Amino acid sequence: MKRIVITILVCSLWAGNALATWCESPRLGMKSSAMIRRYLNDLADNSSGYAKVRSIGTTSGTDGSPPKEITAILITENASWENDGGKPTVIITGAIHGNEWATPEVCLGIAEYLLDNKDNTAPARDARGELINSGAGTAAGETTGIIPRLNSISRLLKKIQVIIIPVYNPEGYDYSQTPEGKMSYYGAGWRPNRRRLAAGPQEEICYRQDGTVYPAPPADAEHCFLADYDDTASGGEVEEESVIVCESTDGKTLSLFKPSLSVASAEMFDAIYNSRDPRRVVCASGQRRVWKETWSGDDEDRVSLARARKEGYLRPAFGTDINRNFQYKWDVTNNQKHLFIRTRSPSSRMYRGPGAISEPESTAMERLIAGRNVVALIDYHAGSTQVLYPYAYSTRDRVNRNILADGTGRSDYEIFHAVSEKIAAILNRYGGDDKSISGYTAAQNYNGTSVGSGVARDCYYQTEGIAALN
Ligand SMILES: [Zn+2]
Known part of the structure; x- marks a missing residue:
């Protein structure tokens, strides 16, 4: 047990260099969702009250395997799942698609970074020593905006709480690491959850x-x-x-x-x-x-x-694509002829499910958001070098509400576009050193053209009023 934890720790800290290759070698295997849960528990145990781990729900279970926990870590000063005092909340999710193995690593990295710097009052810097949020604290004061404009992690964790769910789809994620799961979909790996469809x-x-x-x-x-x-x-x-x-x-x-x-x-x-x-x-x-x-x-x-x-x-047939199961525009057909056959077919990796919010994973997220002051959400995927904002369901319809109110008078569409461009620019800073992190762009739709129904980020924004990005 101890050795496993140490291995995970080493892999996480050294992701990006040669050790990462060893950690991810197919022969030795990836981290399972259970290993990630044990690691989160370990982080919380050593956080001086800054982190608490909880299951936000359980999957359906599938033929021969029991339900799995969907594990989340809450990070803030005096962390409490029961009483958060209405703190502004940021949710970060990974592996909504089982085969996107890099995304739980990103989530673990963020959790570690926040906890490593929980007492750090200096402006936050990235691994290259550059300021992470160089404009913070000047544009519109500290208390206005989508999230407080703070640049020290210590002060950030006093003002907001961060809920990180490294493996939102543990069934699909674990299955994608099996020989059958790896072979799935021309070797791209298993994407949806693993719920067996009952319909005959x-x-x-x-x-x-x-x-x-x-x-x-x-x-x-x-x-x-x-x-x-x-x-x-x-x-x-x-x-x-x-x-x-x-x-x-x-x-x-x-x-x-x-x-x-x-x-x-x-x-x-x-x-x-x-x-x-x-x-x-x-x-x-x-x-x-x-x-x-x-x-x-x-x-x-x-x-x-x-x-x-x-x-x-x-x-x-097994599996619903959780990222097609959310209620906003779950049933949209306009301009979707090219996706229609897939999203409605239970044998497809992009199946939308028998009903909106029909899956235990999407239900768990609804429950998590309800009653919390969730202001922003980042849903990590590993499919492209794009920072995507709502609406996923259309290439033409633009976000046209003004509920995010970042204090600059900009419309929600302008805010989404500007924030996504900023994130893409930050990612591209690494382009010279690491060819795998370059050419990021901001976009509304995958590859500028591909639309999807029932996509999580559309629902988080439209139904819950959350600034949600992929
Ligand atoms: Zn994805």
Whole structure:
């Protein structure tokens, strides 16, 4: 036990140099969520009352493995989960996506930094000796703004509290480190949680082209589903979320639909609905579907449903993408044709869940925020070199409220943009030394184009009034 803790400590302190490579070597393994919890407990035990650890909820548990704790550390002077005196609160989360392994490390680094400097009254400096918040204390006084403009950690921890959740999705995170989890999605690793979806064929849901749900699956149209493509019999591999399969109206035949189109395109979505004779609609159920290459004949890609079922067409589906499960714009369909098939399919790594806030993880966050004075939230991802602000659901709609009030008279949109640019600029300061930290930009949407429904940062801002960034 002691050695494990020391190993984690060394890895965390030395992240960024050669030791980090050793710490993250696949042979030796990554930190599990349980190891991170033990480490947080150790930090709190040695914090002189500046840190308290608590579980904010438990995951659902999945086939064969019990529920896991979602662990948080609260850092402030006289830390108390029970009575925080309404202190302005900043929440920091990592690993909402299981495969983003760097993000718990960032969270642990921040926790260590704050606690190492809890008595430090000098202006905070980064590892290169540069002032972290050089403009602090001058722009608009210490008490106005999103968070107090303080630059010493000692004073910061008197004024605000920081809640850090290094592994927000412990089930997905731990699973992403298993051999099967690592292989998932072309080697990118497991992203959602691991809740097994209960729905069977009787829970099949079909959608109209405008995204609304049919009261009952239409009998006069083929039902089309997202599916994986299994080419292993011919020496290939399982291509995940790569094809659309359609079940005939008489329920006897399964066929592959237009495999030349990407399932993640508006063209595919429209092509399904533009079908005539037979008519086709997009459907989803609680099962993962797999099309086998061996079912494709010389002229046509079609097989009897009875044979397909016998040979493994339907399998259990696991996992909801927690970052698609929040209630604000959970059901948005406008301008989302290219995402629609995925977010509504339980077999997809970007599945939005059976309902808004249907997951224990999103429910735990709602509970954590309720009754606290949460002013800012940073949700760390490891997918790109961008600092992202709301709204994720649209490339056109801009944040148009003025609730953040940083004391400068700027609109929320201007504040989000300016703060994101500032963070990107701070990150880019390291560009010369570390090529992995360079070229950061501020943006509203992933890659400037990709939109998502039910994204956490949209909900944190719109529903809870929190300045939330990714
Ligand atoms: Zn992510």
